[in-house]
């Protein structure tokens with residue numbers, strides 16, 4: 072959700088009226104794009120921003136539900152994602168099932184550090200190259 076947000080620029084918004092935020096004047100009817108991809112990798116906000124290190128959130132109060140602007144993968148405010156709870160539940164459920172039911176290996180003795188995590192940019196950010204991984208069912212009786 073931080074390094075590879077689903078919607079890198081959220082969804083375009085339009086300002087209803089003139090406003091000034093942090094000395095930036097935003098005229099009425101401007102189209103606004105929020106670059107959460109860049110925010111998630113901003114070195115003035117995150118230490119070692121390019122590292123996938125989920126432990127960074129242990130003991131942290133950062134919440135991804137739209138209150139902490141350094142992490143807003145679902146947007147924020149009244150036009151934020153109404154499917155957030157469903158999305159989070161499904162992602163956690165699927166991931167937990169995959170980890171619980173299978174042992175995973177990379178092909179050809181590849182190391183996890185060698186995975187090419189390059190993304191394709193668009194409305195969403197899929198991987199540029201498919202992830203190839205070998206599952207072995209581990210719950211045989």
Ligand code: HEM
Nearest residue numbers: 077078081082144145146147150151152153154157158159
């Ligand atoms: C992990 C899963 C999901 C992510 C990361 C995600 C992310 C987002 C983002 C970033 C926006 C734009 C928010 C903004 O511009 O401020 C959005 C809007 C929206 N999402 Fe999701 N979403 C997810 C799942 C879902 C699901 C499961 C549904 C429906 C069942 C859904 C329905 C919508 C709708 C209807 C909007 C438009 C809301 C509006 O414009 O008022 N999303 N989502």
